[in-house]
Amino acid sequence: xxxxxxxxxGYRAQVYVQGxxxxxxxxxxxxxxxxxxxxxxxxxxxxxxxxxxxxxxxxMMKRYSEEVSPxxxxxxxxxxxxxxxxxxxxxxxxxxxxxxEHFAQWRNVRLKTVKPATVIREFKLVSAMxxxxxxxxxxxxxxxxxxxxxxxxxPNRERVISLSEIRAMLRALHYRRGPVRSVSHAVACTMLLAxxxxxxxxxxCGLTWDMVSADYITVGDKPGGRKxxxxxxxxxxxxxxxxxxxxxxxxxxxxxxxxxxxxxxFRKYRDxxxxxxxxxxxxxxxxxxxxxxxxxxxxxxxxxxWSNPKMAxxxxxxxxSDIAKRLGRRAG
Numbered sequence: 668x669x670x671x672x673x674x675x676x677g678y679r680a681q682v683y684v685q686g687x688x689x690x691x692x693x694x695x696x697x698x699x700x701x702x703x704x705x706x707x708x709x710x711x712x713x714x715x716x717x718x719x720x721x722x723x724x725x726x727m728m729k730r731y732s733e734e735v736s737p738x739x740x741x742x743x744x745x746x747x748x749x750x751x752x753x754x755x756x757x758x759x760x761x762x763x764x765x766x767x768e769h770f771a772q773w774r775n776v777r778l779k780t781v782k783p784a785t786v787i788r789e790f791k792l793v794s795a796m797x798x799x800x801x802x803x804x805x806x807x808x809x810x811x812x813x814x815x816x817x818x819x820x821x822p823n824r825e826r827v828i829s830l831s832e833i834r835a836m837l838r839a840l841h842y843r844r845g846p847v848r849s850v851s852h853a854v855a856c857t858m859l860l861a862x863x864x865x866x867x868x869x870x871x872c873g874l875t876w877d878m879v880s881a882d883y884i885t886v887g888d889k890p891g892g893r894k895x896x897x898x899x900x901x902x903x904x905x906x907x908x909x910x911x912x913x914x915x916x917x918x919x920x921x922x923x924x925x926x927x928x929x930x931x932x933f934r935k936y937r938d939x940x941x942x943x944x945x946x947x948x949x950x951x952x953x954x955x956x957x958x959x960x961x962x963x964x965x966x967x968x969x970x971x972x973w974s975n976p977k978m979a980x981x982x983x984x985x986x987x988s989d990i991a992k993r994l995g996r997r998a999g
Contacts, residue, residue: 669703671696684710717763718806724765725758727806731796740869748792756793762800762807767814774815783818790817826949827956832942833862839936844908847916850924854932856909857922858950863906865954865971868929868947874921879910884921887972898972 670681674692680699681690687710693699713721732749736742755777757769770793777786790812797810842855857871866874870886878885880899887897902910910921917923933947951971959967968978 669700669707671699671703680706682706682710687713718804719762719808722762722806723758724756724760724762725753727762727796727800728753728756728758730804731799735796735799745792748789752789752793765811767811770812770815774818778818782821784821786818787820790815824949824952826945826952828862828945828949828953832945833858835940835942836936839940840932845912847913847923850928850932851936853913853916853922853924854929854936856913857924857929858933858947859909860906860922861947861950862954862957863903863909864900865951865958866900867951869926871922872920872924872926872929875919876921879921882907884910898969900970 672679672681676692677694678696678699679690679692680703681688682703684707689706689710691699691702691706693702728749732746736745736749739745756773757765760769770790774786774790777789794810794812797807797812800806801808801810836858837855840851840855840858841849842852842859847853847856857868860866860871861868864884866884866886874884874886883899883901885897885899913921913923922929930947937943937945955967955971958970962970968974971978
């Protein structure tokens with residue numbers, strides 16, 4: 668029921684419908700009553716609308732960024748990506764009016780300026796957002812992104828860092844067999860640890876001393892992470908020697924480096940010695956290729972955190988010459 672009360676400027680009309688309040692001031696009581704009646708009808712009509720008829724794509728992106736992204740390991744990065752995407756998507760469009768054509772157009776425009784891999788990552792994020800809105804929030808009944816063709820994925824990387832490249836990197840980083848005292852030395856030891864264990868950069872940078880046991884380390888993601896969860900990774904004697912070198916460098920974290928610091932220094936010293944074509948993540952390809960020659964595929968999957976053995980084929984990258992040498996040894 669509307670309320671009409673005198674006001675210094677005339678009459679104030681107040682309405683309250685299903686939790687929504689509104690008010691306005693008018694010169695005459697008749698104008699206030701007319702507005703109140705019309706506004707009540709409008710609010711009742713809005714209350715019957717589905718969320719998709721009232722909310723925009725921007726509303727969805729903001730809620731996802733505030734409620735879902737913080738629970739992910741890459742949450743901050745994801746929030747920044749969502750913010751940047753506000754300038755690329757029809758954010759002011761009501762969800763009920765959003766269709767596959769909007770994302771097909773967005774895909775075509777993005778492919779003119781970024782690589783297909785970037786568009787694929789953005790597709791995954793947007794699709795995940797719509798799925799949460801569909802399954803959990805009940806804002807929509809259909810995911811419009813599911814009907815849009817993704818760009819073809821780029822071929823899997825097959826880059827194995829050669830021994831000569833590893834030696835060049837160790838020289839550039841001033842590696843020595845002794846206690847770690849500098850950032851470059853810590854980067855060198857982290858690279859060696861990655862090559863011996865196959866652990867990711869983020870896993871090694873997050874490794875604390877209480878996660879180190881006599882012959883294995885415990886690595887993995889925090890709850891809500893998108894990778895493989897907690898797992899135990901066996902260490903060789905060489906890996907354990909690297910761990911010993913790192914003792915005393917940082918009281919809490921084993922390698923004492925942030926992921927960004929590790930990546931920046933790895934690239935800097937790689938470029939300084941004139942090397943190219945590989946990143947720190949390629950230590951994982953290299954480790955898988957080395958370790959696969961010593962253990963069976965199921966143990967390899969357990970060590971690397973793969974639930975699907977097909978992932979071994981992505982990371983295990985021997986050359987034809989490597990395979991030929993092993994065949995020769997077995998034949999002999």
